[in-house]
Amino acid sequence: MLTPLAWISAPVRDWVWRAASSLVVDLRYRRDPPSPVDSRHRRNQEIGVFVYLLAVVGGLLTHLVDAALLAQLYLTATAALFLNGLRTLAAHRYRSTGDQSTMTQQLVDSVNYPRRSCLTPLWAPIGLRYHAVHHLFPGIPYHNLRLAHRRLVRLLPPDSPYHQTEGDGLIASLRDLWRAAGRQPGHQLHGASGGKAMRLDGRRSESAD
Numbered sequence: 001m002l003t004p005l006a007w008i009s010a011p012v013r014d015w016v017w018r019a020a021s022s023l024v025v026d027l028r029y030r031r032d033p034p035s036p037v038d039s040r041h042r043r044n045q046e047i048g049v050f051v052y053l054l055a056v057v058g059g060l061l062t063h064l065v066d067a068a069l070l071a072q073l074y075l076t077a078t079a080a081l082f083l084n085g086l087r088t089l090a091a092h093r094y095r096s097t098g099d100q101s102t103m104t105q106q107l108v109d110s111v112n113y114p115r116r117s118c119l120t121p122l123w124a125p126i127g128l129r130y131h132a133v134h135h136l137f138p139g140i141p142y143h144n145l146r147l148a149h150r151r152l153v154r155l156l157p158p159d160s161p162y163h164q165t166e167g168d169g170l171i172a173s174l175r176d177l178w179r180a181a182g183r184q185p186g187h188q189l190h191g192a193s194g195g196k197a198m199r200l201d202g203r204r205s206e207s208a209d
Helices: 002-008 008-018 038-062 067-090 101-108 129-136 143-156 161-165 168-182
Strands: 196-199
Touching: 002 008, 002 038, 038 067, 038 129, 067 168, 101 129, 101 168, 129 161, 143 161
Parallel strands: none
Antiparallel strands: none
16 A cells, blocks of 8 residues: 555655665664665565555455465464564663664673573574674674584683673563663663773773774
8 A cells, every 4th residue: 555655655655765664673763765776676676566465466356366375374474573573672682772882782782592492493593592693703604603602601701791691581581671671771781881891801991892
């Protein structure tokens, strides 16, 4: 419905681009104005999706598409997107107040889930289980993140900020995030104090970056 309206209305087109064209956690996020290349790609994608949906509607009206199967596919996709949203929330602690963060603060805000569990690989496959390692070393292949985590845990001192990245599980992280959302924002991240960053070995660094 929004696609044809966006074609004939500039305000609707601008709102769709800024507020309804991104998968985000923060619903207040607004996308920057599109470049000419972005506008062309967006128009082509909108046309393709619109034609596809018209074909689905036509298939339903002519009984070429089974309504029960379509409902099943829709519910499956919705469940997958919902689980992915929960996974995204559990990947970070979201303690930033909007100010520029140090690298250490960004690291501690990410969460690892190294504990053995039969459920963790189901909701956090591939690299999400070691999300903090991925942020620290984005060039490491996913299949080596577990080994990198073990080496970091073994080599770094117990008071290293890296040890603060460990999470207890999906439910525990979501519960902590819910509780933190009800508290007054503005508290400092662990691992930083007085504008100085904490190194991985636990020592202070004079650089905030």
